[in-house]
Amino acid sequence: MTDHPLSLHVPEPGCRPGDEPDFSDFEVPKAGAVRRPAIDEAPEKMRDMAFSIVRVLNRKGEAVGPWAGTLSGDELKQGLRDMMTLRHFDDRMLKAQRQGKTSFYAQHLGEEAVACAFRRALEDGDMNFPTYRQAGLLIAGGYPLETMMNQIFSNARDPLEGRQLPIFYSSKDHGFFTISGNLGTQFIQAVGWAMASAISGDTRIAAGWIGDGSTSESDFHAAMVFASTYKAPVVLNVVNNQWAISTFQGMARGNAGTFAARGHGFGIPSIRVDGNDFLAVHAVAKWAAARARAGHGPTLIEHVTYRAGAHSTSDDPAAYRTKHEFDAWPLGDPVARLKAHLVTLGIWSDERHIQADAEILDEVMAAQKKAEACGTMISGPAPSPRSMFERVYAEMPDHLRRQRQEAGY
């Protein structure tokens, strides 16, 4: 054996503050180039899907290839509205946080298409197990902006009565499972929910959500094992937005080519999609949902996108990544791309866009005004401390009743 001393390999991103952004080794297949397997194709026959990227919109804004055509013009316009709403919503809430109206916020800038398009591929009754970066599921599902803001402001009308960190929404009716602060835990819960649906002979399916960084968590494995073993009717989404706070995706991905490849160890069909291409996300989500509903089991989707903003209001990315990396990001801006497509289709124009933008901003501001009228974290009124003792259990046990009384509520 050789006596060559070993050394530790520590992955590093391509560029750090001060460097020129460089995505030259990031391969972007041509729109329309990736095939569309039948939903019952054997997993081992479609391994190629994990190493390319499904894309529908080409540079000219046309929808091309076998994944095109899953949405009508009206649906696409609604999708554009949803993304624009989310962007304004983010913008207003970031400002509100800076004004002290809430303690915390995390935005979706650059990755609006993922959740907005995905939501359109689900049926009512299906259940998402989202992370904090899928508010698009609520917005695209028609959940009231005002209610979201009430939660963010922890005000008197917050449906969670101030218990949860801002943006940790919950809505059973809207198929949005209560968000956990602990990464990864809900991926396996999504599988369990899907198993329950199968046990019950139901037709509803579940969708799990996890970030690139969080795929490292052990519950990712639990989810993959259970989904594979029981062929659970679940769509498992990895949102690869390139960053996990300050840590680039290569730290979690390691020596694997892609996150989608993780599915191969489990015989789970895995597919990468351009997460900034609304049409592609929708088409892939539809395909995966159809697989689940037809009894073909789980699908792993890697949504390739980019976190253009800070991780959250507690973070400043200037310390660890180069500014303007997003400008160099090869998959562009999801809003601009869908807009261009609608213009190409002849059902949208710059003028209508400007007008819609103004309307949406008005709507968001109107919702904010109503929400603020019910209180913010600076002005109150806040939910009563009494509620913190409630619903720890279905029925309040004696020791909590005594503590509540001691607390004076």
Place this chain on the structure above:
Amino acid sequence: MTDHPLSLHVPEPGCRPGDEPDFSDFEVPKAGAVRRPAIDEAPEKMRDMAFSIVRVLNRKGEAVGPWAGTLSGDELKQGLRDMMTLRHFDDRMLKAQRQGKTSFYAQHLGEEAVACAFRRALEDGDMNFPTYRQAGLLIAGGYPLETMMNQIFSNARDPLEGRQLPIFYSSKDHGFFTISGNLGTQFIQAVGWAMASAISGDTRIAAGWIGDGSTSESDFHAAMVFASTYKAPVVLNVVNNQWAISTFQGMARGNAGTFAARGHGFGIPSIRVDGNDFLAVHAVAKWAAARARAGHGPTLIEHVTYRAGAHSTSDDPAAYRTKHEFDAWPLGDPVARLKAHLVTLGIWSDERHIQADAEILDEVMAAQKKAEACGTMISGPAPSPRSMFERVYAEMPDHLRRQRQEAGY
């Protein structure tokens, strides 16, 4: 979407008690048929290695193909002795357990080649993180049988002073990490040890061990992620002996073709080997160790074998699997196969085998006699209860000293 009701898929083994054992869908490639990649071949170029089985010994007992030739005749004879020793050792200890001399034992019947051959591919100073089913590492490494038995009998000379369950050995000097009762935990520790070696510019490598059932544990994922990210110099061994207590390997493997395939999601070269073929195990282990030492990072090895005995002395497999399944097992008996090879080589014979067998039994019994002279669980003397308070910490804190005094020791 279809309204077809979903149903839960629960994997079932091919046969249960009363059925005829049937391995007809278990593909056994011809000995010598699988290629031998260069140690620096790119992981994505050798995915095929996870779907076949490296085999060296053919039916005639000849060593054939590109993996043959890693051991000399003397080494092979020693290997046979090691396996025969382990088999007698198991047999004596099972009897001792039935006689009440110890509380617990787990045997290796049918899978002796795995650890015995692997040990020969390591250098002194390398570190194994074994499970309870790798006593072959100690035996092939020359660890005294008597000391193993002292541990099993929890007697006055037990190096672990009665603290640990029988067979949970520990020997730093013999590269055998202290065994945990918790499945899977040590796979990631092996990776950490290997990372430490790399950090230190050392040349030593680590080997992790895990059972087929235990690959489901989350720490399997932790190990794979860290090994992949830091290219740790570690050999990760999955011993697929087809059963995890009463649960067949399909429950852990799920929809994946093989356990080796799990490595593909991490870009870790993965290779399946005939675990009942001493020469094949050794050759594959050597290859993986060479990769680690040369800085090419981790390798995942799936050792395909069969747990011919009960899970442990607490288990009776008649309740959940068909008797004589081992007779139908296509990869045969590792001892018989290596013996046949030595006979084919002309360096062994039935007579010498019978003679060696008798000698080995004598050795094992002599060791047992010595160990029993130091006590067994029925006869004592047992280690002092005083020792249970010792080495909880390097220095005994006051509260433990007080408790020890209260206990009267």
Place this chain on the structure above:
Amino acid sequence: MAQMTMIEAIQSAHDVAMDRDERVVVFGEDVGYFGGVFRCTAGLQEKYGSHRCFDAPINESGIVGAAIGMAAYGLKPVVEIQFADYMYPAYDQIVSEAARIRHRSNGDFTCPLVIRMPTGGGIFGGQTHSQSPEALLTHVSGLKVVIPSNPRDAKGLLMAAIDDPDPVIVLEPKRLYNGPFDGHHDRPVVPWKKHALGDVDDGHFSIPLGEAAIYRPGSDLTVLTYGTMVYVAEAAANETGLDVEIMDLRTLLPLDMDAIETSVAKTGRCVIIHEATRTSGFGAELSAVVQETCFYALEAPVTRVCGWDTPYPHAQEWAYFPGPDRVAAAFRAVMEA
């Protein structure tokens, strides 16, 4: 009524619950075809089908995490962790998820699930088949924690746990599975089949969570204990000849404070016994609340008899186990204080 071991009583609770309510599903390592390494789920797969009782991959976090998803869906999962010592991989799912879901969603989602786990030592299981981790669960608001000491309670409490709308942990003292055990490991054990508490109703019945039982009334001193230690306390009481009131707490969270206060107010003396390690064990909480609520009634220090603060050893098991001698010594010390 039938004579049952604790194992049979637990099996019967599953059986009755699955029969009454289609939403009850049972899974865990080796619990399906084989019926569990302790046989607590024997026959259920055959009777109810493999979609309602099945084996799970060896991943405790996965088992509990999947059960949480199922509970959120509307099923009532009852899962087994093969030994309580193996609950740690599932600890995040238990603490951060199961226990929190109702509260954090303000009741939008709930988590009615049961996690069973064999607990305690006395079977030469060494440090990873003998632990008693109850204190690591009683610190977690949102959980209920139950521990039966006999077949009747094992069935009644498990049925109540399955009916409960919140997550319940059921710790099963494995040393009691086949018969009561008083710590005299060198004497023969009376099997449940010949014991009054082995007489168990075949059908549905439940024992409310949160209610302690007076296992044996007395006036000299109060013993607060649960599980195996109930019988050890009884042996020590008989051997010291003291008139000991033994309270079998049965539910540790929420705690039956009224019963505790009433007893200690009466006796003025209190001994707490558990097998778990002493420091930060559940006995600490019991000691604290007794002292807080009965300070002026106490005639002697509240005294704990516990496992030592070491891992559970294999060969020195009986030196570790808080047996009748140690308990009797504590009784005497408390009476003399």
Place this chain on the structure above:
Amino acid sequence: MAQMTMIEAIQSAHDVAMDRDERVVVFGEDVGYFGGVFRCTAGLQEKYGSHRCFDAPINESGIVGAAIGMAAYGLKPVVEIQFADYMYPAYDQIVSEAARIRHRSNGDFTCPLVIRMPTGGGIFGGQTHSQSPEALLTHVSGLKVVIPSNPRDAKGLLMAAIDDPDPVIVLEPKRLYNGPFDGHHDRPVVPWKKHALGDVDDGHFSIPLGEAAIYRPGSDLTVLTYGTMVYVAEAAANETGLDVEIMDLRTLLPLDMDAIETSVAKTGRCVIIHEATRTSGFGAELSAVVQETCFYALEAPVTRVCGWDTPYPHAQEWAYFPGPDRVAAAFRAVMEA
């Protein structure tokens, strides 16, 4: 000597330790290039290279598990769990592995590692950025558990932890990172830069594990506390005008029993304060040992002031936090008892 915040003091402890001993390696989520979300490892990667200070994948079990392997190899890993609330995924590695390795191998292998984790609330972090899980660690024999309340102790205890031959958990009260905090959230905070305890030696020094400090001597009653609550106790003492002796325990396991006994024997009254939930919290153990060792000296019930038995809420943070009013009320009650 230099004025340091607690963050700078912790960074300095790492720096000095890495400089003195090549075997010290530091890793965790975001701790490498970025220097940690709280900046406690800032500059270390640049100074010592990415093989000695590096980012880790987001897997707490992996971080601790890998550190255990490294410690067994002979290195001295110091790892960060980003928030104590995220230690649960690593709990099995901590409890079943790190804490057990020396004992179960009879000293053949050892596990000298340090796990740092920011703990406690007061930063509007909601239920998953505010927890105080110390009682879940003090129940585990084989661990040492440390919690500093000021920059000097933070550095001295961390250096002692790194030098220790056994696994040490260092809980860092994140509300104290930038300055002492007495619970008066509506008043301005004095930064460490202007505080005597912010005056920290630049070089190597250590504060022995297992030794409590008398933060403030007094004779009316004894406060047993640690971390942020030291300052809350001080505020309540000032506001009630009572002559309160405040003991800053600093190490929770092993506990400085001598200091506790001496103080309670002197004052005859004891109030225990912590932010963690009450039931089975570390206060229970403190209450139990005080009562066991000082029973005859006690003039009033030992009293606990703790976080309520609920998840840590976001908006109701100050109703949850055991602030100076609740503590003052307990002081008065104990004096009047």
